[in-house]
Amino acid sequence: MIILFYLSSGLFLGWSLGANDAANVFGTAVGSRMIRFKTAAIVASIFVILGAVIQGAGANHTLGKLGNVSTIAAAFTVALAAALTVYWMTRMSLPVSTSQAIVGAIIGWNFYTSNPTDLGILTKIVTTWVSGPILGGVFAILLFMLVKKLTKKSSIHLLYRDSFIRYGLLAVGAFGAYSLGANNIANVMGVFTGAVDLPVIDLGIVQFSSTQQLFFIGGIAIAIGITTYSKHIMETVGNSLMPLTPEAAIVVVLSQALVLFIFSSQGLSNAIQSIGLPAIPLVPVSSSQVVIGSIIGIGLYKGGKEIKYNILGSISLGWVATPIVAGIIAFFMLFFVNNVFQKDVGVDRKIERRIEIVNGSGTKAVGANDTLVLSNSIEKKSDTSTDYTPVGKEQSSKHEVGSTAIYLWIGLSILFIAILVLLYYLWTKGKKVWLVKHEIKSLEEKYLLKIESLEKSLKDKIHRQDDLGKELKFRQGEMVTMAMSIIHKNEFLNSLKNEIVKIKANIRDQEIRLGLNKLSLMITQDLSIDRDREKFQMHINEQNSNFIHQLTETFPSMTDNEKRLASLLRLNLSSKEIASILNISPKSVEMNRYRLRKKLKVDPKVSLSDFIRNFL
């Protein structure tokens, strides 16, 4: 039980890693609804645990070389310092990564315990941090080129392609989760491997070492992080980092998985060494930074216009700021744990070694790399407290030791309660934020649906309006054609009538004169009772029924003739043309226009035709 308490800080770190970094693997797939969250969470959880147990040792070894945190209290403190750094920097919206936080915290432990920090290892780690995103970018460019070439050449149906992409996203997601587990488990559980020694579990076919068991527990913490909290991050952050097409998402996840795999595979490193090349440094790298590197790689391939170069600055800031912050927090926390709770954080062992060297008691000093068995730690604590604690303490009675132990337990309990309160606070806050965001999301979805349906109906209406507009134009043209034909006919009949009058003046023959009179009368009758014109009037009334109705509503005193004139003016006909249609003189039309203008109270500056055309 006590182990679980000490491991809690590492498990919290694992939980936050699962909650945040799973979005790097399945964020785009879930955000774009290509894969359901449930499927993504199951696959990611299984493969993270597999990666952690099978391949987690490589990166852990390098962290161990940087500083092998030798006591469980120190391991707890270092992991807690890293977790608090990640939490605090995330809250402050500063770029942060678990890998960099844990390295900083280990260096903090090195400082506190006066352990020398191996600069060669540190350089190797920092170089990997820089080369990780660069390598991710290079992989992304190469893979993106390959995908482009393949998709350009292939003539697969879009739906088949969609299915392939879904399965592809799932496969690379599984690989990404495996690599994440393999590379990043050292961040979560690495500090505990030097301090906790669990008995080997032998299942016959396979054996699980203490480290693998710890990594399994860490993997479960990551899996819990994925299932409990990553959905929210996948649906928001996962997709908003940069909208990626599903093909680009495969490339990014695969690049990230490859980089993380390369920096955690002992087998690959050995294989490279066997052909005479230098070994690959097995170091935990930030998956988020590799993802950013990969996205930038794709952006560069596309021309580099869309890249926000300030993000590179924020990554660099993360490289420097995170280890420093984590180191300082770790240093002060170790001081607190060491001096207030009187817990061995590795300092005592240092003293022990010095004493041994001074006494010349052995050539093999008890170094910081030695593993402490948990069951022995309390005993050793009592040993060290009697043997190597300051002189005042050495002389203290058994009673004083007992009261120190009580204080220690009270202090630890308070710390435990404080952590529980902090976790509860974080959980409730997270839940509240999730609820609010969930509500916002559902509202957004509702509005989106509404907008979609409104857009559709608007589209339909615009379509309909276009059709109606076409029909209106067509009908107006039709009426104008009709009007023109009436005008032509009436003009012709009028000129015929005038000709008859001229001929009649020169003819003396009574019979012919009578005939001409009859002809002239017929023309006059035809002009006044013109069937075409009647039809046209009917047509005009029919087409303009709405317009006439509105006109009558607004100006109730309008006469039928005035309404007819208004309808003709709406067709943009000239006074002469209207005169011909109505079989009245142009002068009468002008007079009627004047009366109409007065009745409609049209501003003298505005044309009557414009006023009528814009009336509806």
Next chain:
Amino acid sequence: MSLLFKNVKQLVFDIDNFIDTVEQGVLVFKEGVINYINGEKASFADKIERIDRLEATADKLQRKIDDEFYSHSLLPQNVSDIEGMIDKIDEIIDIAKDNLYQFDDELPFIPKELVNDYIRLADTSVEAALSVFPAARTFFREPLKVKEMLAKVYFYEKEADKISRNIKRKLFHDMKDLHLSQKIHLRYFALHIETISDRAESLADMLSILALKMSI
């Protein structure tokens, strides 16, 4: 998580079947117009019945395709565009059916002088639609090739415009014997037939935009 390939195969088949149905509908429309102009009443009635059936099948298939897309969230980034495209394809058979029914309901009198023009108009307008369907099929397989397949659609659409304008010109300039109402009636029918090519052009525009979107 996703459709099994078997179901994808079924959906691909449904989409192809849908486009085939609309294509057949357009061909039936052309034949129907020719039957009407030539006075082949029995054949014309048969075409009306066939286009009615084809339009119903197209509607059924469209609903099925819609359901599949949404229930399995297929092509989530392009689903609204593809639905819009399918709507536009369906519009073509809807209009073809309506137009053929208009011939049946309004029985326009087509003078002998205009018979060839109307047949040519129907032929060209339908040809525009027939040219856009292969592009729609190609969109699902090779979106980048769509653009080069659309030149024919635009050509036939312009041709249909020209023929339609020519018919109207003849009606109002040369055919003095016809009553104005007849002229207007015939003009309407030229417009109806021409609408098929207009919709094909609108679908072509959409396809070329979608192809561009897919290439980015």
